[in-house]
Amino acid sequence: MAASTLAIFLRDRRTRLDPATFGLSGRRRTPGLRREEVAQRANISPTWYTWLEQGRGGAPSADVLNRIARAMLLTEAEREHLFMLGLGRPPEARYTSVDGVSPRLQRFLDRLDTCPAIVKTVTWDVVAWNCAATIVLSDYGKLPPGERNMLRYLFRNPELRAKQHDWEAIARFSIAAFRADAARAGAVSQIGELVEELSEASADFRRIWAENEISAPGEGAKRLAHPLLGTIDLEYSAFAVDGRVDLNLMVYTPVDPDVAERIRELVQDRR
Structure with a gap:
């Protein structure tokens, strides 16, 4: 048959x-x-x-x-x-570099007034984001394209590290999920330069990377110390972008409805 x-x-x-x-x-x-x-x-x-x-x-x-x-x-x-x-099986993943997302996906991100959302590649470069992400996470638009990498930001930015409630746990999970993403999308050879760069720049990255942990990103929670919103709790979910093994959508949902409403107000002020 x-x-x-x-x-x-x-x-x-x-x-x-x-x-x-x-x-x-x-x-x-x-x-x-x-x-x-x-x-x-x-x-x-x-x-x-x-x-x-x-x-x-x-x-x-x-x-x-x-x-x-x-x-x-x-x-x-x-x-x-x-x-x-x-x-009887799909082909092995073939990694391709990504410059951006479709206008349709960007419009979807922009509709999320209370939920910070980003789209990242398997090498964890942020290629799309919404206004809520700019307010809560980082203003990616002000960063040079080469600096819009979540691991670079996590391990080389002292201000971001200070915002994390449990930086060590987040760093460990991020590296484990990053390793799994790269392997799943066939991008292991493409991450070598980034891994070498961060290993030289950060003793923490070098130490955690050597542990060879693997984790599949899905759902979780994080706490941030935000300069405008105070200490906020976020739940996050990861979604595959249909037909694009090289892209991953991350949506962060505020646990407190009051925080969500405040994010909405800040988004509206910027429009």
């Missing part, structure tokens, strides 16, 4: 391809690319590719599926579906 479903998917995607996109011309009796053309682009045997479209030959390797995905110009969602049909 899986082989026949994979065969149907491959035939469907092949016939949707426009030969002109690949610089191919001439009259064709059927739409899309020919099987041998896909095989050539994927650098695999035409016979092997034909067998895949016929539901024969056994399960393809991950390398073959990746080659076919590139040859057919599949989207990331289509590539994942191809792997689920061919191997």
Whole structure:
């Protein structure tokens, strides 16, 4: 059943391809690319590719599926579906750098008047935030892009450290979650420079990193000493951004309704 479903998917995607996109011309009796053309682009045997479209030959390797995905110009969602049909599992994560978020996601963040919210990458660079986050957490817009990294901020900013009720616990959890995020998204090699930088700059980071702890971020609580709001308690939840393994949404909810209302007022004053 899986082989026949994979065969149907491959035939469907092949016939949707426009030969002109690949610089191919001439009259064709059927739409899309020919099987041998896909095989050539994927650098695999035409016979092997034909067998895949016929539901024969056994399960393809991950390398073959990746080659076919590139040859057919599949989207990331289509590539994942191809792997689920061919191997019964998603492909290994491929890390890509991120410059920002979609306007739709930013509008969602901006609607959260009482809840500070940020979007961070798997390397913990903050790429989006709302006004409430600017007030409660940090004014990321005033920081150079290279300094909008949560770990750099946590380990290299004395003012932020002083605001944390239990800095040691937060630091330990952050490093453990950071390590898990990077591994899950296939970004282990990309974090090496940051880890080396922080290890040299902070004895605390070097000490905690060496413990090799792993933690999956989900939900939790933190207490902050805020210059305008006083001591405040926040609950936080982490959410995956649909279709983006490289992004994570963090929403902080004030426990005290009065604090939430005060944050709303400060947000309105800035608009």
